[in-house]
Amino acid sequence: xxxxxxxxxxxxxxxxxxxxxxxxxxxxxxxxxxxxxxxxxxxxxxxxxxxxxxxxxxxxxxxxxxxxxxxxxxxxxxxxxxxxxxxxxxxxxxxxxxxxxxxxxxxxxxxxxxxxxxxxxxxxxxxxxxxxxxxxxxxxxxxxxxxxxxxxxxxxxxxxxxxxxxxxxxxxxxxxxxxxxxxxxxxxxxxxxxxxxxxxxxxxxxxxxxxxxxxxxxxxxxxxxxxxxxxxxxxxxxxxxxxxxxxxxxxxxxxxxxxxxxxxxxxxxxxxxxxxxxxxxxxxxxxxxxxx
Amino acid sequence: xxxxxxxxxxxxxxxxxxxxxxxxxxxxxxxxxxxxxxxxxxxxxxxxxxxxxxxxxxxxxxxxxxxxxxxxxxxxxxxxxxxxxxxxxxxxxxxxxxxxxxxxxxxxxxxxxxxxxxxxxxxxxxxxxxxxxxxxxxxxxxxxxxxxxxxxxxxxxxxxxxxxxxxxxxxxxxxxxxxxxxxxxxxxxxxxxxxxxxxxxxxxxxxxxxxxxxxxxxxxxxxxxxxxxxxxxxxxxxxxxxxxxxxxxxxxxxxxxxxxxxxxxxxxxxxxxxxxxxxxxxxxxxxxxxxxxxxxxxxxxxxxxxxxxxxxxxxxxxxxxxxxxxxxxxxxxxxxxxxxxxxxxxxxxxxxxxxxxxxxxxxxxxxxxxxxxxxxxxxxxxxxxxxxxxxxxxxxxxxxxxxxxxxxxxxxxxxxxxxxxxxxxxxxxxxxxxxxxxxxxxxxxxxxxxxxxxxxxxxxxxxxxxxxxxxxxxxxxxxxxxxxxxxxxxxxxx
Numbered sequence: 001x002x003x004x005x006x007x008x009x010x011x012x013x014x015x016x017x018x019x020x021x022x023x024x025x026x027x028x029x030x031x032x033x034x035x036x037x038x039x040x041x042x043x044x045x046x047x048x049x050x051x052x053x054x055x056x057x058x059x060x061x062x063x064x065x066x067x068x069x070x071x072x073x074x075x076x077x078x079x080x081x082x083x084x085x086x087x088x089x090x091x092x093x094x095x096x097x098x099x100x101x102x103x104x105x106x107x108x109x110x111x112x113x114x115x116x117x118x119x120x121x122x123x124x125x126x127x128x129x130x131x132x133x134x135x136x137x138x139x140x141x142x143x144x145x146x147x148x149x150x151x152x153x154x155x156x157x158x159x160x161x162x163x164x165x166x167x168x169x170x171x172x173x174x175x176x177x178x179x180x181x182x183x184x185x186x187x188x189x190x191x192x193x194x195x196x197x198x199x200x201x202x203x204x205x206x207x208x209x210x211x212x213x214x215x216x217x218x219x220x221x222x223x224x225x226x227x228x229x230x231x232x233x234x235x236x237x238x239x240x241x242x243x244x245x246x247x248x249x250x251x252x253x254x255x256x257x258x259x260x261x262x263x264x265x266x267x268x269x270x271x272x273x274x275x276x277x278x279x280x281x282x283x284x285x286x287x288x289x290x291x292x
Numbered sequence: 293x294x295x296x297x298x299x300x301x302x303x304x305x306x307x308x309x310x311x312x313x314x315x316x317x318x319x320x321x322x323x324x325x326x327x328x329x330x331x332x333x334x335x336x337x338x339x340x341x342x343x344x345x346x347x348x349x350x351x352x353x354x355x356x357x358x359x360x361x362x363x364x365x366x367x368x369x370x371x372x373x374x375x376x377x378x379x380x381x382x383x384x385x386x387x388x389x390x391x392x393x394x395x396x397x398x399x400x401x402x403x404x405x406x407x408x409x410x411x412x413x414x415x416x417x418x419x420x421x422x423x424x425x426x427x428x429x430x431x432x433x434x435x436x437x438x439x440x441x442x443x444x445x446x447x448x449x450x451x452x453x454x455x456x457x458x459x460x461x462x463x464x465x466x467x468x469x470x471x472x473x474x475x476x477x478x479x480x481x482x483x484x485x486x487x488x489x490x491x492x493x494x495x496x497x498x499x500x501x502x503x504x505x506x507x508x509x510x511x512x513x514x515x516x517x518x519x520x521x522x523x524x525x526x527x528x529x530x531x532x533x534x535x536x537x538x539x540x541x542x543x544x545x546x547x548x549x550x551x552x553x554x555x556x557x558x559x560x561x562x563x564x565x566x567x568x569x570x571x572x573x574x575x576x577x578x579x580x581x582x583x584x585x586x587x588x589x590x591x592x593x594x595x596x597x598x599x600x601x602x603x604x605x606x607x608x609x610x611x612x613x614x615x616x617x618x619x620x621x622x623x624x625x626x627x628x629x630x631x632x633x634x635x636x637x638x639x640x641x642x643x644x645x646x647x648x649x650x651x652x653x654x655x656x657x658x659x660x661x662x663x664x665x666x667x668x669x670x671x672x673x674x675x676x677x678x679x680x681x682x683x684x685x686x687x688x689x690x691x692x693x694x695x696x697x698x699x700x701x702x703x704x705x706x707x708x709x710x711x712x713x714x715x716x717x718x719x720x721x722x723x724x725x726x727x728x729x730x731x732x733x734x735x736x737x738x739x740x741x742x743x744x745x746x747x748x749x750x751x752x753x754x755x756x757x758x759x760x761x762x763x764x765x766x767x768x769x770x771x772x773x774x775x776x777x778x779x780x781x782x783x784x785x786x
Binding site for chain 2: 038280290
């Protein structure tokens with residue numbers, strides 16, 4: 001035994017992967033079984049193109065949601081859209097969405113309708129009461145700064161949105177979106193405008209992802225339709241006052257839903273993950289039950 | 293000198309090699325090795341420099357490995373010096389048992405006792421050590437040690453043979469592993485020989501550094517069986533005690549332990565836990581103890597000195613190891629050597645370490661470990677287990693430092709026969725082996741290092757650097773004297 005044992009007669013006993021036994025092999029012996037436990041790509045998922053496109057639809061529709069919200073804000077600011085119209089429309093959509101959510105929920109519910117109504121009432125009352133404050137919140141800040149801040153916040157919303165688990169939307173992404181909305185809403189002409197805009201923001205950024213998630217869970221066929229509808233609305237809305245922007249958004253959506261999945265599926269071939277007995281074991285159980 | 297020094301000086305006395313120094317010594321330990329190329333018979337004596345960031349007073353597997361291996365190599369007539377970085381006020385040259393010289397070099401520590409590296413700044417100091425000691429083989433330890441990689445880099449520039457021992461396992465999945473594995477590839481691509489501590493570790497290292505498996509040897513760690521003897525009188529047989537001795541960190545599976553304790557304590561009213569070690573996961577165990585009111589049954593001892601480990605081990609019936617990754621688990625060998633029933637997770641190189649009748653292997657889950665422990669507890673109760681003395685007898689011959697030294701010696705012989713790559717060949721190897729980008733960058737570093745060496749050689753010619761005197765005196769003539777009147781092994785010079 002040793003690093004330099006000469007090539008003598010081949011030992012008759014088979015080599016074993018054990019250290020406690022002195023074996024008649026040199027220390028640098030390489031058996032046929034060397035690396036036999038090596039596994040490659042055991043946890044790699046094989047993606048199918050259209051499945052990935054479907055998932056990418058979620059990202060695309062979230063981007064379009066922001067476009068829809070900006071469109072509404074633009075028309076509010078220009079005065080083409082009255083706050084009462086927006087409020088009535090929001091109420092309509094909210095009731096419609098709530099009904100759909102209930103129907104898809106299949107009877108199982110954690111909260112009573114009364115509790116839902118209570119939350120909605122509390123939120124609306126507070127927003128209504130505070131809207132004059134919010135209206136003047138950014139008066140001392142220059143408009144450019146407010147716009148830049150809103151852009152940053154909406155971008156942060158898009159980046160930090162929990163696309164894998166969209167219900168309820170992650171706290172960072174929701175807060176970023178609402179902060180951006182408050183900034184924008186404070187530039188509107190009246191307190192009622194601000195209130196309408198914030199209610200609308202809540203609808204778009206907080207409640208719509210929940211509904212979409214339920215649609216995806218319970219009625220799979222409807223999810224692509226809903227995503228496509230939002231995308232069309234986003235592009236169409238932007239096109240009505242800024243055609244170049246609409247073109248950019250359209251291209252971005254195209255790249256996002258069609259080109260990026262193609263790239264992912266294509267690059268998947270180059271994946272080379274190595275696994276073996278040297279891997280650190282993972283604790284998969286939930287050990288917190290012993291402490292809670 | 294402060295507390296720290298005192299604690300450290302106990303180390304050599306404790307970690308004596310497991311066999312007394314042999315009586316015959318080759319009179320001149322390094323004169324034959326300094327003339328390299330003068331024929332390599334089997335009895336060739338090497339002049340070895342062990343380099344690692346990890347050495348006493350730091351404590352751990354690498355540290356004791358270096359110390360014990362050095363002692364056994366000295367016993368075989370080789371010359372060994374150790375280079376590490378300064379630990380606090382422990383800097384300069386120190387002598388340990390049998391004249392083992394340790395250079396504590398003033399290099400800046402960056403993180404976790406590992407030095408900062410620039411690839412260049414340690415060259416003057418290390419060159420000085422290599423030249424003064426007439427080193428022929430540089431043996432670096434541990435892939436976590438930047439100083440070890442630096443030393444390999446400089447040794448190759450100076451045309452010395454290099455050996456590297458890898459003590460740990462690494463994954464491939466995350467970014468940090470990708471980076472460190474690239475650095476390891478660069479560092480090992482022109483190293484003469486690599487040593488791993490288990491077959492799993494060899495597979496891991498070969499994959500990480502893209503090596504030819506023929507230049508990688510497997511030499512396990514060892515445990516001094518005379519330090520870990522059973523003492524059944526120390527344990528209380530009216531109850532069953534499970535001992536855990538481990539750093540309390542995530543990688544040692546302390547979260548699993550936190551699940552096992554309440555599960556088993558609920559089933560057995562006479563079950564006790566003794567847990568030695570310290571670390572960030574201590575809080576988990578304390579919370580478990582608090583929640584299930586197990587203060588009388590779970591004892592947390594805190595940090596243990598290595599010399600106290602045996603006294604803790606012998607109080608138990610069962611030794612439990614819950615590691616999530618381990619290249620070679622010395623702890624389970626120590627536990628078995630003290631005569632305990634060993635239960636361990638089946639991860640890394642652990643299945644290679646002990647024969648099946650000495651260890652119960654489980655999957656790294658709470659349920660599997662509990663099932664394994666229940667099984668062993670039942671056997672313990674029925675008395676259907678080997679006696680501690682029988683287990684100790686079986687374990688004491690498995691892993692000895694003398695055997696490790698013999699096998700390492702062969703690695704040195706083989707490395708010594710290999711040519712050290714010339715600078716052009718080295719650049720070629722770097723670029724063909726490490727990819728275009730990393731290969732070119734490190735080729736550039738290698739050239740700069742070479743120029744730096746030339747500059748140092750002009751500034752301080754090798755001939756003007758004094759040859760260091762060994763603790764055994766010129767031509768080892770003090771060695772016989774020392775036998776008659778043993779010197780205090782802990783006396784430190786400077």
